[in-house]
Amino acid sequence: MDADVIVVGSGVGGSMAAYALGKAGVKVAMFEAGRHYDPESETPMMNWDREAPLRAVGTPDKPFGYYDATVDGGWQVPGEPYTVADGSTFTWWRSRMLGGRTNHWARHVPRFGPLDFKPYSRDGLGVDWPIDYDEIKPWYDRAERLMGVIGENIDLPNVPPSPASVRQPPPVPRVPELLLKAACDDLGIPCIAPPRAVITRPIDGRDACFYASPCDRGCSIRANFQAVTVLLPPALATGNVTVTTDAMVAEVLLDQAGKANGIRYVDKKTGEWREARAKAVVLAASACESARILLNSKSGNFPNGLGNSSGQVGRNLMDTVGFGMGARVPALEGRPRYNEDGISFAHVYMPWWQDDRHKELGFPRGYHLEVWGDWTKHPGMGHGWNSLNFDGFGPGLREHMRRSFGTTIGMAGRGEMIPNDDCFCELDPQVKDRWGIPVLRFHWKWSEHEIRQAEHMRSTMLRIFDRIGAKLDNPKDAEGPVKISAGGEMIHEVGTARMGGDRKSSVVDPTGQAWDVPGLWLMDGSVLPSNPDKNPTLTIMALAWRSSVAMLKASKGARA
Amino acid sequence: MSGEEREEAPIATTAADGKGIRVDRRVTLSWLAGAMAAAAAPLRGAYAAPPAGPAATAQPGTATTPPDAPPAWPNAEVKAINASGYGTDPKMLEPTVPWPRTLGKEELRTVAAICDTILPAEGQWPAPSAIGIQDFVDEWISAPYPDQQADRVLVLSGLAWLEAAQKPRQAGTSFADLDEKKRAALLHAAAAADPKGRAFVDKMKFLTTGAYYTSEPGIGELGYIGNEPLEGDYPGPTKEALAHLDGVLRGMGLRRKG
Known part of the structure; x- marks a missing residue:
C-alpha cells in the first residue's frame, strides 16, 4: 500500500x-x-409505496421504511452489538x-x-x-x-447569513407552510426557509431538484x-x-x-x-x-x-434534544389540490429567536422547530391512521379520507444539549x-437544562397549534412530564x-x-x-x- | 406467539369441541338485532354497543341459560411466523415480498367482506376487495416482524369472533355471506364487545384505508397530484389553493404576508 x-x-x-x-x-x-x-443506479426514484412490502412502512430490517437510502444499517446491526448501562437509555444509529x-x-x-x-x-x-x-x-x-x-437569511444574532454567491433560492412555501408563517408572524416567532442541502440550480454537473421523489431515498440525479x-x-x-x-x-x-x-x-x-x-x-x-x-x-x-x-x-x-408533536388542522380539510411534493422536506422552519432571554426563560440554550406533514409526498400507509378519527365506518368514511388528506402538521423541536458527566x-x-x-x-442522562428546554419547545408548539386550531394526534402530549427523545435517537452524537x-x-x-x-x-x-x-x-x-x-x-x- | 398469549385458552371457531363459544342462536339474534338497531341509523356514530343486561327480547325457556351477550373475545391460537424478512439490503428498485401469505380461502373471504364493509364502493371508486386489499391484509399479518405478528393475533382473533358470532345463526354460512347491514352490525358489536374487539376493528380500518389510499384508485380518489418530475422552479400553490387559504386565514384573524 x-x-x-x-x-x-x-x-x-x-x-x-x-x-x-x-x-x-x-x-x-x-x-x-x-x-x-x-x-445513481440503486435509488428507487418515484417508486410508489404500494410496490414495496407492507406499503414501505418501517420494519426492524429498514427502520425508516423500505425505500430509505440506508442499507445494512439501523438501530441494531447484526453481529455488531453495543450495550447500554443500567438506568440509561441510548440508541445508536449506524x-x-x-x-x-x-x-x-x-x-x-x-x-x-x-x-x-x-x-x-x-x-x-x-x-x-x-x-x-x-x-x-x-x-x-x-x-x-x-x-x-x-435557504433564507434572517437578521438574528446567532443565525449567520450565507453570502448570496453561495446560497441558492429556496422553493416557495406550500399552503400548510403559509398557514404556519401567518401564525408565527402573529405570535412573533420567526419562520423562514430552512438551509437545506438540496439544489434548485445546477452546479458542478449536478442537476437541480425536479421536485419529486423523497430525499430520504437518496437522489439519483444528485440534486441533494x-x-x-x-x-x-x-x-x-x-x-x-x-x-x-x-x-x-x-x-x-x-x-x-x-x-x-x-x-x-x-x-x-x-x-x-x-x-x-x-x-x-x-x-x-x-x-x-x-x-x-x-x-x-x-x-x-x-x-x-x-x-x-x-x-x-x-x-x-x-445528542440533540428532540421533542415533537403531530396534529391535524380541520380548517385545511377539503382544500384544493395541487402538486405539493416540493423538495420533500419542509420549506419553512423556526430558528431560535430568544438568545437574549435565557435567564428569564429558565434554560440556558436554544432550539429550533422543524415542520413536517402528510402533504410533502405521495400518500403513504400513514394516511390510514386518519380513519381512526372517523367514528365507525362505512358510508361517509371515504369523504372523511378525502377531506383529511393534507391536513397533518407536525413540529419537531431540536435543541442544544450541554455535555454532562453522565x-x-x-x-x-x-x-x-x-x-x-x-x-x-453507553451511559446517558438528560439534565434539567434539557428538560426545561423541551418543556418550552412544547409550550411554543402548543401556542402555534392553538393559533391555527390544530387538534393534537395525542392530546396527552400536552400534559405531564415532557418526553424527550432517547439519547442517540436524534442521530447527532x-x-x-x-x-x-x-x-x-x-x-x-x-x-x-x-x-x-x-x-x-x-x-x-x-x-x-x-x-x-x-x-x-x-x-x-x-x-x-x-x-x-x-x-x-x-x-x-x-x-x- | 408469545408465552403470554398461549396461556390464554384458545377459542375454537365453532362450539363443537365443547370448549369454544357457546352462543344460543336466539340470544345471538337478540343482541345482534339490538346492535343493528343501534348501528343502523348513524353508521357514522360511535360503535354501537350490544344491548346491556338481560335483554327484553331474551327468549324464555332456554334451559342452559347462556349468557345474553355476544361471544367472549377469543385469543386465537396463532403459530409464530417462521419466514424470513426482506433483510437489511433488499432490492429497492424491484421489490418483492419474500414471506408467503398464510390466510385460507374462507378467511380471505371474510377479510374481503370486512374491508368492503369498512370502505364500501362509491361511484367510480371500487370496493377494496376489487383491488385486492384483502391480499394486502394477508401480506401484513403474515410478515415476520414484531408489529405485524402482534396484528396477526388481533386480526385472527377478530375473524374467529366474527365467525363464532355468525355461525350459530345459520349453519353453512359465514360473515361474508351476510348483507352489508348485518356485517356492519357484527363489526360494531365486535368493537363494543371488548377493548380488543375495538382494537381489531380499528386495525382493520387502518389496514383497509392505508392500503386503499396507497393504491392507484385510492390515490386518484384523494386527488393527489405529484410524484412526477417538474421542469423549472417549484410552482407552489395554485390561485385556487391560495384563495382557499386566504379564506382560512380570514377565519382565524390571520393574514398572509406579501
Missing part, C-alpha cells in the same frame, strides 16, 4: 478529507465498514454503506452562530471552542458552495447532498483516492516514534485480518465509532486508549462483536474526542490533530466541543475541510 493518508469512514468527514487531500495530490486510501453503494449517514439525513444544514462557539463564556456551562465564528466562516462558505444549499454523489466522484476522479469497502477498522497502529502510521482491520467478506500503512491516519468513522477505535488502540504508552492522556475519549457525548461511552468489559472487537457501552485549546481537557488540538499522536487526525462529529441546536453535518464538513488543509500545511505535502 503506497498511500500517504489512510481515511477511516466515508461519511461527510471522511469523504471531505478524501476530496480535499486527493485534489491536492495526496494519495488517499479510504476504508469503509459497509458495502459499496451507487445511488449506517454500514459507502457514504455512511449522508445517505439518510434531513439535510438541514444551519451554520453554527457566533454565540455557539463561546457557550461557556456566555453562561458558564460546557466549554468554549478554541476557534470562533470568524475562523470557521470561510470554511462554511466553501463547504456550502460545494454541498449546494438553499450525499457524500457518494457530491464528494466521492470528484475525489475518485483525481486518481489519487482508493476505496476499500467491507473493511471494519479495529485499531490505529503507530511507528516506533509514536506516530500514527496505519490501521488494523478485518475484511468482513472473508473474515481475514489485515493491516494498511501510510504516513498519517484520519479517523472519520462517526463520533462513537472513532472513540471506539481509539479506546481499542491500546499500547504500553496508551494503556487507556490512543490519544487519551486527557481521559476525554468517549466523554462529553452529546453521558459518555466506554468499552464494555465483556461484550465483543462478531470479529472479537470490544464494543461500546458528537463530542467524544473534543477539540480544545489545551491537551489536558481535550483530545485534539484546534486543527483536529490528536494532541498525543502526531499524524492522527479526527474529522467527524467527535471533535465538536458543544452541540448547538443546529444540525452538525455542515459543521463537520467545514471542519474536515479546514483540518485537511491544516494537514497539508503541516506535512508540506504528504507525498514529499
Whole structure:
C-alpha cells in the first residue's frame, strides 16, 4: 500500500478529507465498514409505496421504511452489538454503506452562530471552542458552495447569513407552510426557509431538484447532498483516492516514534485480518465509532486508549434534544389540490429567536422547530391512521379520507444539549462483536437544562397549534412530564474526542490533530466541543475541510 | 406467539369441541338485532354497543341459560411466523415480498367482506376487495416482524369472533355471506364487545384505508397530484389553493404576508 493518508469512514468527514487531500495530490486510501453503494443506479426514484412490502412502512430490517437510502444499517446491526448501562437509555444509529449517514439525513444544514462557539463564556456551562465564528466562516462558505444549499437569511444574532454567491433560492412555501408563517408572524416567532442541502440550480454537473421523489431515498440525479454523489466522484476522479469497502477498522497502529502510521482491520467478506500503512491516519468513522477505535488502540504508552492522556475519549457525548408533536388542522380539510411534493422536506422552519432571554426563560440554550406533514409526498400507509378519527365506518368514511388528506402538521423541536458527566461511552468489559472487537457501552442522562428546554419547545408548539386550531394526534402530549427523545435517537452524537485549546481537557488540538499522536487526525462529529441546536453535518464538513488543509500545511505535502 | 398469549385458552371457531363459544342462536339474534338497531341509523356514530343486561327480547325457556351477550373475545391460537424478512439490503428498485401469505380461502373471504364493509364502493371508486386489499391484509399479518405478528393475533382473533358470532345463526354460512347491514352490525358489536374487539376493528380500518389510499384508485380518489418530475422552479400553490387559504386565514384573524 503506497498511500500517504489512510481515511477511516466515508461519511461527510471522511469523504471531505478524501476530496480535499486527493485534489491536492495526496494519495488517499479510504476504508469503509459497509458495502459499496451507487445511488445513481440503486435509488428507487418515484417508486410508489404500494410496490414495496407492507406499503414501505418501517420494519426492524429498514427502520425508516423500505425505500430509505440506508442499507445494512439501523438501530441494531447484526453481529455488531453495543450495550447500554443500567438506568440509561441510548440508541445508536449506524449506517454500514459507502457514504455512511449522508445517505439518510434531513439535510438541514444551519451554520453554527457566533454565540455557539463561546457557550461557556456566555453562561458558564460546557466549554468554549478554541476557534470562533470568524475562523470557521470561510470554511462554511466553501463547504456550502460545494454541498449546494438553499435557504433564507434572517437578521438574528446567532443565525449567520450565507453570502448570496453561495446560497441558492429556496422553493416557495406550500399552503400548510403559509398557514404556519401567518401564525408565527402573529405570535412573533420567526419562520423562514430552512438551509437545506438540496439544489434548485445546477452546479458542478449536478442537476437541480425536479421536485419529486423523497430525499430520504437518496437522489439519483444528485440534486441533494450525499457524500457518494457530491464528494466521492470528484475525489475518485483525481486518481489519487482508493476505496476499500467491507473493511471494519479495529485499531490505529503507530511507528516506533509514536506516530500514527496505519490501521488494523478485518475484511468482513472473508473474515481475514489485515493491516494498511501510510504516513498519517484520519479517523472519520462517526463520533462513537472513532472513540471506539481509539479506546481499542491500546499500547504500553496508551494503556487507556490512543490519544487519551486527557481521559476525554468517549466523554462529553452529546445528542440533540428532540421533542415533537403531530396534529391535524380541520380548517385545511377539503382544500384544493395541487402538486405539493416540493423538495420533500419542509420549506419553512423556526430558528431560535430568544438568545437574549435565557435567564428569564429558565434554560440556558436554544432550539429550533422543524415542520413536517402528510402533504410533502405521495400518500403513504400513514394516511390510514386518519380513519381512526372517523367514528365507525362505512358510508361517509371515504369523504372523511378525502377531506383529511393534507391536513397533518407536525413540529419537531431540536435543541442544544450541554455535555454532562453522565453521558459518555466506554468499552464494555465483556461484550465483543462478531470479529472479537470490544464494543461500546453507553451511559446517558438528560439534565434539567434539557428538560426545561423541551418543556418550552412544547409550550411554543402548543401556542402555534392553538393559533391555527390544530387538534393534537395525542392530546396527552400536552400534559405531564415532557418526553424527550432517547439519547442517540436524534442521530447527532458528537463530542467524544473534543477539540480544545489545551491537551489536558481535550483530545485534539484546534486543527483536529490528536494532541498525543502526531499524524492522527479526527474529522467527524467527535471533535465538536458543544452541540448547538443546529444540525452538525455542515459543521463537520467545514471542519474536515479546514483540518485537511491544516494537514497539508503541516506535512508540506504528504507525498514529499 | 408469545408465552403470554398461549396461556390464554384458545377459542375454537365453532362450539363443537365443547370448549369454544357457546352462543344460543336466539340470544345471538337478540343482541345482534339490538346492535343493528343501534348501528343502523348513524353508521357514522360511535360503535354501537350490544344491548346491556338481560335483554327484553331474551327468549324464555332456554334451559342452559347462556349468557345474553355476544361471544367472549377469543385469543386465537396463532403459530409464530417462521419466514424470513426482506433483510437489511433488499432490492429497492424491484421489490418483492419474500414471506408467503398464510390466510385460507374462507378467511380471505371474510377479510374481503370486512374491508368492503369498512370502505364500501362509491361511484367510480371500487370496493377494496376489487383491488385486492384483502391480499394486502394477508401480506401484513403474515410478515415476520414484531408489529405485524402482534396484528396477526388481533386480526385472527377478530375473524374467529366474527365467525363464532355468525355461525350459530345459520349453519353453512359465514360473515361474508351476510348483507352489508348485518356485517356492519357484527363489526360494531365486535368493537363494543371488548377493548380488543375495538382494537381489531380499528386495525382493520387502518389496514383497509392505508392500503386503499396507497393504491392507484385510492390515490386518484384523494386527488393527489405529484410524484412526477417538474421542469423549472417549484410552482407552489395554485390561485385556487391560495384563495382557499386566504379564506382560512380570514377565519382565524390571520393574514398572509406579501
